[in-house]
Amino acid sequence: MTAETSLPVQVVDTMEHLDGRHAGYRRAHARGACFTATFTPTGDAAKYTTAAHLSGEPVSATVRFSNGSGNPAMPDNQPGGRGMAVKFQLPDGTATDLIGVNLPRFLVATPEQFLDLVRALAADKDAGKGDQAHLQAFLAQNPGSVPAFQALGAMGVPASFGTTGYQALHAFIWVNADGDRQAVRYRWAPDLGEQNLDADQIADQEEQFLIGEFVERLKGGPVTFTLHVTLADPSDPTDDATRVWPADRPEIVVGQLAITGEVDDQDHWAAQIFDPTNVTPGVELSDDPLPRLRNAAYSVSYDRRSHGR
Numbered sequence: 526m527t528a529e530t531s532l533p534v535q536v537v538d539t540m541e542h543l544d545g546r547h548a549g550y551r552r553a554h555a556r557g558a559c560f561t562a563t564f565t566p567t568g569d570a571a572k573y574t575t576a577a578h579l580s581g582e583p584v585s586a587t588v589r590f591s592n593g594s595g596n597p598a599m600p601d602n603q604p605g606g607r608g609m610a611v612k613f614q615l616p617d618g619t620a621t622d623l624i625g626v627n628l629p630r631f632l633v634a635t636p637e638q639f640l641d642l643v644r645a646l647a648a649d650k651d652a653g654k655g656d657q658a659h660l661q662a663f664l665a666q667n668p669g670s671v672p673a674f675q676a677l678g679a680m681g682v683p684a685s686f687g688t689t690g691y692q693a694l695h696a697f698i699w700v701n702a703d704g705d706r707q708a709v710r711y712r713w714a715p716d717l718g719e720q721n722l723d724a725d726q727i728a729d730q731e732e733q734f735l736i737g738e739f740v741e742r743l744k745g746g747p748v749t750f751t752l753h754v755t756l757a758d759p760s761d762p763t764d765d766a767t768r769v770w771p772a773d774r775p776e777i778v779v780g781q782l783a784i785t786g787e788v789d790d791q792d793h794w795a796a797q798i799f800d801p802t803n804v805t806p807g808v809e810l811s812d813d814p815l816p817r818l819r820n821a822a823y824s825v826s827y828d829r830r831s832h833g834r
């Protein structure tokens with residue numbers, strides 16, 4: 526690796542080192558499936574943002590549920606990251622993305638910390654002793670990362686992709702028709718409620734069950750999620766996804782997503798890119814440095830997987 530190698534390339538190279546290189550797959554959230562959906566806004570966001578999908582007529586959307594690992598063989602019957610990426614189709618023919626995971630806060634605040642973290646995880650894997658000496662050293666140097674690792678350690682195994690909450694974690698800035706700006710954070714709450722499997726159910730479950738379970742469940746009707754948005758106080762940090770905002774911040778219900786069936790062409794949708802920086806007028810990126818790293822890293826991953834690497 527040369528000194529010229531950019532940070533996003535170093536990040537993706539290290540992710541490959543950690544989870545293996547699986548040709549044609551995303552370097553994170555490798556195994557997933559896409560579904561059709563309709564998002565119906567409540568109208569309550571209209572005074573805060575001009576974004577067409579958040580306050581106008583219902584729009585169609587495509588949802589990709591995934592497992593967090595870059596290894597597509599990673600089992601579902603173990604706790605771990607689960608993702609929900611939503612691409613809203615806008616009335617003007619463009620699209621905008623909203624990407625969440627089942628964590629209440631992110632693991633790091635900065636791109637450099639993310640690289641240090643994946644390097645620590647890769648070094649622990651290389652050491653092969655089953656201990657986490659490098660991760661522990663990272664956490665000692667980066668105490669802001671400890672709460673997210675505690676949340677990761679407390680995770681259960683979700684019964685379904687439809688029984689987990691997903692958070693977009695970064696702050697985004699909503700802009701209304703008067704140009705007023707409001708920092709927000711998004712979360713999808715499953716209308717089925719949060720449900721994890723108990724130990725017996727986990728033991729009975731196949732290694733990979735989440736996609737099949739969801740397809741079966743849809744035969745009984747749509748699976749829905751409610752989109753909640755927290756409105757920040759001006760004193761709340763917008764540049765640090767490891768820090769949650771105080772629990773008493775106001776929340777609005779922005780709308781409901783009804784997931785109706787599998788997309789007709791999984792290969793077409795698997796090849797798409799869902800990108801947190803793909804916002805639309807009425808929504809801007811905040812001063813959080815991670816979405817820009819993600820944009821660059823997702824492009825590196827996309828370039829490799831779309832060339833069969």
Ligand code: HEM
Nearest residue numbers: 551552553554589608609610626693799815822823826827
């Ligand atoms: C800054 C640190 C991060 C890095 C470097 C990173 C890296 C990646 C990469 C390389 C991919 C594969 C992209 C592709 O090939 O299309 C990916 C996918 C994904 N990431 Fe991240 N990620 C980061 C943070 C996050 C955060 C904070 C979230 C949640 C809010 C998240 C959720 C996801 C999801 C759900 C996918 C799958 C998207 C899809 O289904 O297409 N990531 N990530």
